[in-house]
Amino acid sequence: xxxxxxxxxxESVDRQRLVVEESFILDVTEEIHAQMExxxxxxxxxxxxxxxxxAYVSQLLSGSRNMTLRSLADISFALxxxxxxxxxxxxxxxxxxxxxxxxDNVVRMSNYHARGGSIEVIESxxxxxxxxxxx
Amino acid sequence: xxxSIKGPRLTVRFVEDDDSMENWNKLPSWKEATAIWQEKDxxxxxxxxxxxxxxxxxxxxxxxxxxxxxPDHFNTEADLPDKKKFYAIKQGKMRAYGWFSxxxxxxxxxxxxxxxxxxxxxxEDTKRVVDNWKVIERGGx
Numbered sequence: 001x002x003x004x005x006x007x008x009x010x011e012s013v014d015r016q017r018l019v020v021e022e023s024f025i026l027d028v029t030e031e032i033h034a035q036m037e038x039x040x041x042x043x044x045x046x047x048x049x050x051x052x053x054x055a056y057v058s059q060l061l062s063g064s065r066n067m068t069l070r071s072l073a074d075i076s077f078a079l080x081x082x083x084x085x086x087x088x089x090x091x092x093x094x095x096x097x098x099x100x101x102x103x104d105n106v107v108r109m110s111n112y113h114a115r116g117g118s119i120e121v122i123e124s125x126x127x128x129x130x131x132x133x134x135x
Numbered sequence: 136x137x138x139s140i141k142g143p144r145l146t147v148r149f150v151e152d153d154d155s156m157e158n159w160n161k162l163p164s165w166k167e168a169t170a171i172w173q174e175k176d177x178x179x180x181x182x183x184x185x186x187x188x189x190x191x192x193x194x195x196x197x198x199x200x201x202x203x204x205x206p207d208h209f210n211t212e213a214d215l216p217d218k219k220k221f222y223a224i225k226q227g228k229m230r231a232y233g234w235f236s237x238x239x240x241x242x243x244x245x246x247x248x249x250x251x252x253x254x255x256x257x258x259e260d261t262k263r264v265v266d267n268w269k270v271i272e273r274g275g276x
Contacts, residue, residue: 004138004158005191015184022188026196026208033204062207063189064227 025063049078142198149245150267160187164247171250189226221264232264
C-alpha cells in the first residue's frame with residue numbers, strides 16, 4: 001500500500017525536517033508527561049517546583065513555547081530525575097533499536113536518513129520503567 | 136478506506152474517506168477547519184502544514200500503541216450513545232474528533248476535523264460525532 005504521508009513528506013527537504021522536528025517535540029513532551037504521571041506530579045506542582053507559572057509550564061509542555069535544553073534540565077531537576085543524556089551517533093551507523101532511544105535517561109539520535117527518513121514511532125515500556133522510541 | 140494510518144496496535148480511519156482522496160489533508164472537514172483558522176487567526180500555510188504533521192504523527196503514535204498522555208495532545212470529550220466516550224486528538228485549536236470502534240476492534244475512527252472556536256466543545260461537533268457513530272457502529276463500515 002502506498003504511504004501517502006511518506007510521499008507528501010518526501011516532496012521536500014523542508015517537510016522531512018519538519019517531520020523530524022515535530023516527532024522529536026512530541027516524543028519529548030510525551031515522555032515528560034509519562035514521568036509526571038509515574039511520579040504523580042501535576043502541572044501546577046511542576047510549575048511550583050520550577051518557580052515558574054503554570055501557564056509557562058503549560059506552554060512548554062504543549063509545544064507552543066520552545067523548550068530549551070536549560071528548561072528541559074530544569075524540568076528533570078524539578079522531577080528529581082537526572083537530566084536526559086544525549087548521545088549522537090553517525091547518520092550511517094546501523095540502528096539496532098531505532099533512531100531515537102531513551103533508556104535510563106539516555107536519548108540517542110541516529111540513522112534517521114540512513115533508513116530512508118521513515119518516521120515510525122514505536123514505543124514500548126517494560127516493568128522497570130525503561131522505554132524505547134524509534135522515529 | 137485507503138487513508139488509514141496503520142500500526143501494530145491500531146488502525147486510524149476517517150469517516151469522510153471515500154477512497155477519492157490522496158491524503159487526509161484533502162478531506163472536507165480539514166479543508167473547512169483550516170479555512171476557518173485562516174479567517175479567524177490569519178494563520179500562514181506553514182502553520183497549517185505544521186498542524187497537519189503534528190496531528191498525523193499523533194495518530195501514528197496511537198496506531199503504534201503508545202498512549203498520548205499529554206492533555207494538550209489527546210482528551211476525553213463527551214459521551215456516545217452507548218455511554219462510551221469520544222475523544223479529541225488536539226493540535227492548538229485544531230481537533231480530530233473520534234472514537235474507538237466497537238464494530239471493528241483495534242480501529243479508531245476519526246469522525247471529522249474541526250477548528251475549536253470557543254473554550255467548550257461545540258454541540259455541533261458532538262452531534263456530528265454521534266451521527267457518524269450511529270452510521271458506522273450501527274450500520275457497519
